Amino acid sequence: xxxxxxxxxxxxxxxxxxxxxxxxxxxxxxxxxxxxxxxxxxxxxxxxxxxxxxxxxxxxxxxxxxxxxxxxxxxxxxxxxxxxxxxxxxxxxxxxxxxxxxxxxxxxxxxxxxxxxxxxxxxxxxxxxxxxxxxxxxxxxx
Amino acid sequence: xxxxxxxxxxxxxxxxxxxxxxxxxxxxxxxxxxxxxxxxxxxxxxxxxxxxxxxxxxxxxxxxxxxxxxxxxxxxxxxxxxxxxxxxxxxxxxxxxxxxxxxxxxxxxxxxxxxxxxxxxxxxxxxxxxxxxxxxxxxxxxxxxxxxxxxxxxxxxxxxxxxxxxxxxx
Amino acid sequence: xxxxxxxxxxxxxxxxxxxxxxxxxxxxxxxxxxxxxxxxxxxxxxxxxxxxxxxxxxxxxxxxxxxxxxxxxxxxxxxxxxxxxxxxxxxxxxxxxxxxxxxxxxxxxxxxxxxxxxxxxx
Numbered sequence: 430x431x432x433x434x435x436x437x438x439x440x441x442x443x444x445x446x447x448x449x450x451x452x453x454x455x456x457x458x459x460x461x462x463x464x465x466x467x468x469x470x471x472x473x474x475x476x477x478x479x480x481x482x483x484x485x486x487x488x489x490x491x492x493x494x495x496x497x498x499x500x501x502x503x504x505x506x507x508x509x510x511x512x513x514x515x516x517x518x519x520x521x522x523x524x525x526x527x528x529x530x531x532x533x534x535x536x537x538x539x540x541x542x543x544x545x546x547x548x549x550x551x552x553x554x555x556x557x558x559x560x561x562x563x564x565x566x567x568x569x570x571x
Numbered sequence: 572x573x574x575x576x577x578x579x580x581x582x583x584x585x586x587x588x589x590x591x592x593x594x595x596x597x598x599x600x601x602x603x604x605x606x607x608x609x610x611x612x613x614x615x616x617x618x619x620x621x622x623x624x625x626x627x628x629x630x631x632x633x634x635x636x637x638x639x640x641x642x643x644x645x646x647x648x649x650x651x652x653x654x655x656x657x658x659x660x661x662x663x664x665x666x667x668x669x670x671x672x673x674x675x676x677x678x679x680x681x682x683x684x685x686x687x688x689x690x691x692x693x694x695x696x697x698x699x700x701x702x703x704x705x706x707x708x709x710x711x712x713x714x715x716x717x718x719x720x721x722x723x724x725x726x727x728x729x730x731x732x733x734x735x736x737x738x739x740x741x
Numbered sequence: 742x743x744x745x746x747x748x749x750x751x752x753x754x755x756x757x758x759x760x761x762x763x764x765x766x767x768x769x770x771x772x773x774x775x776x777x778x779x780x781x782x783x784x785x786x787x788x789x790x791x792x793x794x795x796x797x798x799x800x801x802x803x804x805x806x807x808x809x810x811x812x813x814x815x816x817x818x819x820x821x822x823x824x825x826x827x828x829x830x831x832x833x834x835x836x837x838x839x840x841x842x843x844x845x846x847x848x849x850x851x852x853x854x855x856x857x858x859x860x861x862x863x
Binding site: 686697702 | 747750751754755756757758760761762763765767769771772774775776778779782785786789790791792793798799800801802803809810811812813814816818819820822823824825826827828829830831833834835836837838840846
């Protein structure tokens with residue numbers, strides 16, 4: 430059991446940093462490399478790491494299946510919602526400059542919500558696919 | 572180095588080593604992309620290609636019980652096809668501008684406008700994010716929908732919990 | 742400069758053809774999928790290599806840099822990478838179902854089993 434202990438301790442140390450790094454990449458996508466896709470993948474990788482070390486049932490307790498499925502759908506809805514908000518406020522679909530009084534601030538707001546929607550969907554899909562594959566093997570073994 | 576990895580992958584029979592070599596190839600590709608100044612793409616390729624792809628392939632391999640036998644026929648026709656396509660592509664690249672030529676058409680149409688006006692119009696210094704989320708935002712919506720559809724497809728394919736195994740097989 | 746200028750493209754084409762060869766010549770389904778992913782990754786290289794300007798820098802705006810590499814291929818390839826992994830996930834789900842239905846993932850054996858099933862139906 431000793432080598433499992435080393436893995437568990439290192440996982441406990443690393444996973445918060447991985448999640449923090451995912452959030453950093455998401456919000457600093459404007460100033461450095463990064464953005465929604467990278468952040469979503471890194472966040473999903475952190476939870477997959479947790480599932481690999483602590484077992485799939487524990488991971489399912491932390492991030493349950495209904496939450497992941499809701500994330501997949503709500504990311505796309507958020508993105509489309511930003512587009513439709515552009516229509517309601519007077520511009521065309523996915524126009525950002527109408528979202529705020531100052532056009533550049535509107536662009537920043539639009540980009541922020543759009544990237545958030547992308548990150549939510551990407552991390553949800555990666556995690557759900559992993560749950561499906563790993564859960565399949567577990568059911569087969571029963 | 573990447574050519575060595577790919578040739579070793581083609582000749583290998585153990586599927587686990589195939590997956591690991593694929594991950595090595597993705598990592599080397601990410602390094603090459605950093606050398607080519609494509610930092611966003613390198614980060615995405617490293618996270619997605621070497622991370623998520625390898626995890627998915629390994630879990631699928633575990634589900635397929637790691638079959639190792641891979642009989643060799645006499646693959647002359649595919650080899651001929653690959654070489655012929657490669658020769659045609661090489662002939663095609665002779666018409667391309669030389670590597671890193673500032674006057675190439677790729678640098679003269681839309682890209683200067685994005686580089687010059689992007690940070691000013693959108694307020695975002697990262698030009699790739701500005702183009703991805705603002706100038707070409709509709710394409711990114713389509714891409715998010717593709718990812719969503721892939722997730723739905725995997726759920727639809729792998730959903731059943733196999734409670735009554737005999738009923739579902741026939 | 743002419744041959745050295747094209748060397749980058751030729752290496753990319755070699756990687757492309759190697760990926761294509763693995764995709765069409767090997768019978769194991771998982772190896773085919775890995776070959777497809779190598780093929781896609783080499784296409785990314787084929788797109789990004791012409792965008793680089795020697796002496797330029799990454800396309801992130803900063804005061805001290807004047808020459809940037811072209812950001813347009815980066816945007817296209819970013820989308821392509823994510824679509825590629827989506828395709829890989831769906832392909833792997835199909836392979837898992839095939840394995841459960843046919844009990845093998847070699848292409849020849851699957852085709853032989855299909856022929857046998859069709860002959861038994863008639």
